[in-house]
Amino acid sequence: MPLGDRLIVSVELTNAKDKTEMWGEQYNRKPTDLFQLQSEISKEIAGKLNSRLTGATEKKFRSSELGNSQAYDLTLRGRFYNRRGGKENRLKAVDYFNQAITADPKYAPAYAELSLAYIILIHNSHLKPEEVQFKAEAAARKALELEENLADAHYAMAQIKRSSWEWAEAEREYKRAIELNPNFARAHSGYSWYLCFMHRYDEALAENKRAKALDPLSLANHADTGFIYYAARQYEQAITEFKNTLELDQNYDSAYVYLGYVYAAKGMHREAIAAYQKAIEKSGEHTSIQIYMGAAYAKAGELEKARAILKRLQTSNEYVSPTELAILYDALRMREQAFASLEKAYAAHDLQLQYLGVDPSFDGLRSDPRFQDLLQRIGLSH
Numbered sequence: 001m002p003l004g005d006r007l008i009v010s011v012e013l014t015n016a017k018d019k020t021e022m023w024g025e026q027y028n029r030k031p032t033d034l035f036q037l038q039s040e041i042s043k044e045i046a047g048k049l050n051s052r053l054t055g056a057t058e059k060k061f062r063s064s065e066l067g068n069s070q071a072y073d074l075t076l077r078g079r080f081y082n083r084r085g086g087k088e089n090r091l092k093a094v095d096y097f098n099q100a101i102t103a104d105p106k107y108a109p110a111y112a113e114l115s116l117a118y119i120i121l122i123h124n125s126h127l128k129p130e131e132v133q134f135k136a137e138a139a140a141r142k143a144l145e146l147e148e149n150l151a152d153a154h155y156a157m158a159q160i161k162r163s164s165w166e167w168a169e170a171e172r173e174y175k176r177a178i179e180l181n182p183n184f185a186r187a188h189s190g191y192s193w194y195l196c197f198m199h200r201y202d203e204a205l206a207e208n209k210r211a212k213a214l215d216p217l218s219l220a221n222h223a224d225t226g227f228i229y230y231a232a233r234q235y236e237q238a239i240t241e242f243k244n245t246l247e248l249d250q251n252y253d254s255a256y257v258y259l260g261y262v263y264a265a266k267g268m269h270r271e272a273i274a275a276y277q278k279a280i281e282k283s284g285e286h287t288s289i290q291i292y293m294g295a296a297y298a299k300a301g302e303l304e305k306a307r308a309i310l311k312r313l314q315t316s317n318e319y320v321s322p323t324e325l326a327i328l329y330d331a332l333r334m335r336e337q338a339f340a341s342l343e344k345a346y347a348a349h350d351l352q353l354q355y356l357g358v359d360p361s362f363d364g365l366r367s368d369p370r371f372q373d374l375l376q377r378i379g380l381s382h
Helices: 031-048 055-066 069-084 087-103 108-123 129-146 151-163 167-180 185-197 201-214 219-231 235-248 253-265 269-283 287-299 303-314 322-331 335-348 351-355 369-377
Strands: 006-014 021-029
Touching: 069 087, 069 108, 087 108, 108 129, 108 151, 108 351, 129 151, 151 167, 151 185, 151 351, 167 185, 185 201, 185 219, 201 219, 219 235, 219 253, 235 253, 253 269, 253 287, 269 287, 287 303, 287 322, 303 322, 322 335, 322 351, 335 351, 335 369
Parallel strands: none
Antiparallel strands: 006 021
């Protein structure tokens, strides 16, 4: 905690099995000594565990010192806003990461985090892929150029490769990130999504379990469990997982959205509409949720409401995922428009196409040869 122009840092080493304290210490330092303190604490803990830091590990600790305290602080602030979620918070995160890079152009973690923030913004349909995909890749490559053994940079590159449909390369990057840092929760989480898209559901659940063990407070990790079950068509288990997530935080909008997906897949369209409305209360009416709401209205027989949503989306200034829009066209029995929208998604390299192979939302189109052809073109014809 800050105390005037000093930082007071309390550190405890606890036995996870019986919760007994093995060691504790308090440090009083200037903020400018933060990196030296980080290295000092790491070595003290290693000593208490009767282990020695390997040369590679010690180099990893020293690598943080490549950044100055301002760059480090700005990167932490960016991570905070990125984790909070939502378009505005993530744009604020991008701004902080860029400030960190300005403060220290050789600080690799800032580039890695910038890349990841761009990918999430594209993934959530907040920004157009053609506007920032190249920025995300450039930032990831710069991070690796500066620090080739930075796990965060390999994780960022894995996300880039996954979004580019370079599946084998993506898996290699996930594994490399985990090899460099086995306790990197986000890498385990990202790898679980990759495995889900590959229909390797048991492996996906195993990686997701590791992510939750490493970061038990992450609501996203808990909700991801439900999505894997949803993709595997184990709907009741998926519902249980999403409800468990909401018990942790009733304001977590993604869990309501995912619940809507499952209810829609089960033909419970009124329940799906209610879940989507709950999500809108929590996070606002972005274009993605409007699409799923419109599809639920169409399936529930409220065609006028569905058509009104479609018309609004067609004239929206916000980014509308053509992949997701195909779901609404399909619900309105506009099959040709649905496939035209999917082709538009393919041409634009829309990130939502990653879900095409596993998401039940597309099951109404799945038997069409054009759908199978598209899956083959993006490398998901399993």
